[in-house]
Amino acid sequence: MIGRMLKGATLALALVLALSGFSALPPARAAVPETAADADPQILVMLRIAPPHLRSGSGYGGSYGDAAAVAARRRLAKGIARRNGLTLIDGWPMPLLGVDCFVMRVPRGKSVEQTISDISRDANVAWAQPLQTYEARGSPAGSGDPLFLAQPAAAAWHLADLHRVATGRGVSVAIIDSKVETRHPDLAGQFVADQDFVSTRPVSPEWHGTGIAGIIGAKADNGIGIAGVAPGARMMALRACWQTSPTSMAAPTLCSSLTLARALQFAIEHGAGIINMSLAGPADPLLARLIGIALARNISVVAAYDPKLPGGGFPASLPGVVAATNESMQKLPMDVYMAPGDDVPTTQPGGKWALVNGSSFAAAHISGLIAIVRERSQGSKVSLARLANGAIDACTTLARSLPNCNCACIMSHSLAGNERR
Amino acid sequence: MVTGQLSYDDKSGLYLDGYVMGEFAREDVRFLGWDANIGYARRLSRHVSADVGVIRRQYQAGYDGGHSNHYTEIYTGVTIRPLSMRLYYSPDYLERNVSTLYGEVEGTLTPSRNWRVNAHVGALAYLDTPPSYFSSGAVHYDWRLGVSRLLGNFDIHAALSGGGPGKQYYYGRERDRTAVTVGASWNF
Numbered sequence: 001m002i003g004r005m006l007k008g009a010t011l012a013l014a015l016v017l018a019l020s021g022f023s024a025l026p027p028a029r030a031a032v033p034e035t036a037a038d039a040d041p042q043i044l045v046m047l048r049i050a051p052p053h054l055r056s057g058s059g060y061g062g063s064y065g066d067a068a069a070v071a072a073r074r075r076l077a078k079g080i081a082r083r084n085g086l087t088l089i090d091g092w093p094m095p096l097l098g099v100d101c102f103v104m105r106v107p108r109g110k111s112v113e114q115t116i117s118d119i120s121r122d123a124n125v126a127w128a129q130p131l132q133t134y135e136a137r138g139s140p141a142g143s144g145d146p147l148f149l150a151q152p153a154a155a156a157w158h159l160a161d162l163h164r165v166a167t168g169r170g171v172s173v174a175i176i177d178s179k180v181e182t183r184h185p186d187l188a189g190q191f192v193a194d195q196d197f198v199s200t201r202p203v204s205p206e207w208h209g210t211g212i213a214g215i216i217g218a219k220a221d222n223g224i225g226i227a228g229v230a231p232g233a234r235m236m237a238l239r240a241c242w243q244t245s246p247t248s249m250a251a252p253t254l255c256s257s258l259t260l261a262r263a264l265q266f267a268i269e270h271g272a273g274i275i276n277m278s279l280a281g282p283a284d285p286l287l288a289r290l291i292g293i294a295l296a297r298n299i300s301v302v303a304a305y306d307p308k309l310p311g312g313g314f315p316a317s318l319p320g321v322v323a324a325t326n327e328s329m330q331k332l333p334m335d336v337y338m339a340p341g342d343d344v345p346t347t348q349p350g351g352k353w354a355l356v357n358g359s360s361f362a363a364a365h366i367s368g369l370i371a372i373v374r375e376r377s378q379g380s381k382v383s384l385a386r387l388a389n390g391a392i393d394a395c396t397t398l399a400r401s402l403p404n405c406n407c408a409c410i411m412s413h414s415l416a417g418n419e420r421r
Numbered sequence: 422m423v424t425g426q427l428s429y430d431d432k433s434g435l436y437l438d439g440y441v442m443g444e445f446a447r448e449d450v451r452f453l454g455w456d457a458n459i460g461y462a463r464r465l466s467r468h469v470s471a472d473v474g475v476i477r478r479q480y481q482a483g484y485d486g487g488h489s490n491h492y493t494e495i496y497t498g499v500t501i502r503p504l505s506m507r508l509y510y511s512p513d514y515l516e517r518n519v520s521t522l523y524g525e526v527e528g529t530l531t532p533s534r535n536w537r538v539n540a541h542v543g544a545l546a547y548l549d550t551p552p553s554y555f556s557s558g559a560v561h562y563d564w565r566l567g568v569s570r571l572l573g574n575f576d577i578h579a580a581l582s583g584g585g586p587g588k589q590y591y592y593g594r595e596r597d598r599t600a601v602t603v604g605a606s607w608n609f
Contacts, residue, residue, distance in 0.1 A: 051471075057442075
């Protein structure tokens with residue numbers, strides 16, 4: 001018996017489902033104008049829904065009185081539309097208000113106000129009103145990179161103004177760090193080299209190096225993510241460091257004297273204009289010699305400053321190396337520069353973006369700034385401008401590379417007559 | 422089985438409803454009966470409505486030589502979306518001087534614009550001594566689970582229903598009360 005019951009119920013449900021795939025009537029047309037041409041005014045006509053009550057026969061085979069009421073109101077709506085020369089477009093119940101809402105199109109030349117007034121006199125109509133249009137009040141990101149305005153450098157360095165002068169075109173920046181995701185959508189195409197000095201086996205991209213690369217050279221105006229400080233520069237992704245845990249960003253990123261030395265040698269030999277080393281550790285004679293060669297060849301070397309280490313850590317403590325910090329200190333050493341490094345949005349593995357913190361990322365900012373200055377200074381030594389509190393004055397730094405120009409002239413955007421001959 | 426229903430809802434809250442049933446039997450078409458009710462419904466708040474009314478049900482003889490049945494009920498109900506509850510009192514349930522009280526709770530869910538899922542439970546209590554041929558007790562219950570799909574002016578529906586206690590006895594033997602019904606309605 002139970003089996004027959006289940007069989008019957010299954011057949012019944014199958015019949016309902018099968019017939020539900022067949023629509024006896026064409027679907028209602030969209031109530032929203034699809035094009036500017038489809039812009040005849042539309043009105044909403046609210047027909048009263050009777051309060052729910054007993055309907056005879058509702059105890060047999062299911063409650064289908066509701067469908068009868070729906071059909072009745074639709075018939076009334078069609079009649080109203082026909083009598084007033086309107087086109088019935090769609091209907092939607094609003095049980096919270098006790099009305100069925102019907103959309104009707106008013107033909108051109110017919111007064112919407114008069115139509116509403118005429119329809120409102122119908123005894124079945126609760127009220128009628130125009131179908132009105134509303135506009136969202138949000139502004140899109142100005143520079144074409146949705147996260148640009150969240151980048152600290154956007155405001156602190158007036159990055160958009162700097163980019164009107166230079167973007168680092170023609171300058172090569174070597175990133176000696178962990179594995180960069182060179183195919184990240186915000187980074188793809190920005191690299192001239194991708195080398196691994198740690199392992200010969202393929203490894204997954206790592207967060208530290210990917211974040212450094214984003215800050216320095218993420219593509220600008222590509223409709224996604226951020227804009228690098230030097231989006232016109234070309235980067236070398238040189239893996240000399242490794243993430244000690246593949247799953248935990250809290251685990252340290254480490255490098256060795258040998259891997260760093262191999263990466264430094266590659267960068268120097270392949271024409272890097274800037275070498276970014278967002279790391280700190282003990283003094284090392286091998287690395288010191290290689291960095292000395294780089295500096296002698298007018299390659300800018302930028303390193304992260306760590307106040308907990310002697311001299312701020314190596315290589316930041318080396319003379320000639322630009323030491324970068326994100327921390328505002330009461331007494332910042334004269335050769336340490338403060339740059340954005342707190343809550344910085346940047347690229348992350350997996351095609352993502354995230355906020356990062358630390359002097360590593362302050363160093364990346366300075367590397368990017370030097371790159372855009374080098375585009376204009378054509379290889380001349382870069383002189384970083386510093387505010388009283390140790391923060392980089394990016395605008396003045398760039399202006400120094402231009403003849404007869406100060407920050408005001410960069411802001412005024414009128415540089416054509418002042419360009420170096 | 423074929424049914425027809427005609428309803429009128431006045432904006433004052435007064436409503437009239439009529440319902441007829443017939444069947445296509447082996448040899449002919451047979452008229453089975455009708456319901457008619459009149460009532461008054463009113464919204465009390467956004468989610469709550471109440472109605473009160475009276476319904477008359479008339480059923481023809483189920484077989485040649487049988488006799489017709491009828492009864493009248495006074496009812497009142499309240500709907501708190503999506504549930505509705507109703508209480509019926511009849512002074513002449515299928516026989517003179519047999520009074521009953523029937524209570525039902527029904528719920529309707531609308532998972533999408535064109536689909537309805539409906540559930541119903543009801544209990545009938547005899548307020549005095551049950552008629553002699555009801556040997557199964559003074560309280561009877563019924564239940565139903567149904568689904569319906571709107572297709573423009575058409576509505577197709579299916580339901581599983583049952584009741585108790587015990588089985589029904591007709592055509593010479595006991596029969597299970599569980600049934601499957603499938604139907605289609607044209608609404609205008």
